[in-house]
Amino acid sequence: KQEVTQIPAALSVPEGENLVLNCSFTDSAIYNLQWFRQDPGKGLTSLLLIQSSQREQTSGRLNASLDKSSGRSTLYIAASQPGDSATYLCAVRGDTGRRALTFGSGTRLQVQP
Amino acid sequence: NAGVTQTPKFQVLKTGQSMTLQCAQDMNHEYMSWYRQDPGMGLRLIHYSVGAGITDQGEVPNGYNVSRSTTEDFPLRLLSAAPSQTSVYFCASSYFKAGGNPSTDTQYFGPGTRLTVL
Numbered sequence: 001k002q003e004v005t006q007i008p009a010a011l012s013v014p015e016g017e018n019l020v021l022n023c024s025f026t027d028s029a030i031y032n033l034q035w036f037r038q039d040p041g042k043g044l045t046s047l048l049l050i051q052s053s054q055r056e057q058t059s060g061r062l063n064a065s066l067d068k069s070s071g072r073s074t075l076y077i078a079a080s081q082p083g084d085s086a087t088y089l090c091a092v093r094g095d096t097g098r099r100a101l102t103f104g105s106g107t108r109l110q111v112q113p
Numbered sequence: 114n115a116g117v118t119q120t121p122k123f124q125v126l127k128t129g130q131s132m133t134l135q136c137a138q139d140m141n142h143e144y145m146s147w148y149r150q151d152p153g154m155g156l157r158l159i160h161y162s163v164g165a166g167i168t169d170q171g172e173v174p175n176g177y178n179v180s181r182s183t184t185e186d187f188p189l190r191l192l193s194a195a196p197s198q199t200s201v202y203f204c205a206s207s208y209f210k211a212g213g214n215p216s217t218d219t220q221y222f223g224p225g226t227r228l229t230v231l
Contacts, residue, residue: 004155032218043117043203043222044156089155093209093218100171101146101220103155 002027002094006104013080014112021075021107023090028068031093035064035075038087038106047088048075052095080111114139119204119223126194126230134189134226136204142221144209145187146171147179149200150225156203162187163210194230202226 003026013019023033032051036044048057048064050073056065063076073090089106093099120135138145146161158171162181176198178190187206191198203225208217 034218034220036220036222041225043224044205044220046219046221049219091156091220099209100158100161103148103157105153105155 002092002100002102004090004092004102004104006088006090006107008107009105010108010110012110012112015080015082017080017111019077019080019109021077021088021090021109023073023075023104025071025073025092025102027094028071029095030068031095031099033064033066033073033090033092034101035062035073036089036091038089040086044089077109080109082111082113085109085111116140117204117206117221117223119202119226121226122224123227124229126191126228128194128196128230130194132191132194134191134202134204134228136187136189136223137185138187138204138206138221139185140206140221141184142206142208143184145181145204145206147177147187147189148203148205149173149198150203151200159189159202191228196230198228199230200228202228 007022034049035047050066061078066073087106087108091101091103117138143164147159148156160179162168204223205220207220
């Protein structure tokens with residue numbers, strides 16, 4: 001059974017700092033890995049999707065990397081802003097069987113002005 | 114496009130009552146799914162569908178039923194509500210198809226339904 005872990009569970013940084021969020025998964029047979037943002041009381045918004053054959057994806061100040069063999073992904077946020085404050089979740093889709101999307105518990109990020 | 118819509122936004126039920134959570138999408142997505150989100154546990158898959166007429170169980174299907182009569186709609190039914198079903202429920206859709214292009218699997222989520230069972 002796929003398990004996804006996100007560390008740290010919470011993070012508080014001053015505005016302008018570069019930061020890294022970590023995601024690890026136990027089964028390397030994945031179809032893709034996705035990073036989401038969730039604001040309090042809201043649904044999830046997709047940030048980046050990395051195919052299993054890719055090493056990284058970039059969107060603006062966000063860069064996500066994938067090391068499938070070691071079961072790890074990182075989300076790098078450059079020059080953080082108070083508007084980046086949210087919970088960030090990663091999810092992996094399996095490459096076999098039900099091909100379900102398995103989520104981590106998320107990292108709650110607070111960027112202080 | 115309205116994207117993924119869910120109704121109601123909030124609901125309070127008594128133990129034993131039944132209800133249906135509605136989900137609709139207007140993006141012609143084949144793949145739709147229901148998740149529940151509980152504090153500290155991330156999102157867990159309840160049921161999913163790969164197209165009209167095809168549904169399957171996820172990780173936590175007990176106490177829930179689904180049907181998919183059209184591409185657009187994917188309702189979730191609680192048969193006999195229990196306090197353990199108090200949660201936030203999210204519906205999601207994507208272009209995902211087994212054997213298809215992995216890059217088209219971007220998940221679109223609805224705003225959620227916050228359910229309390231007393």
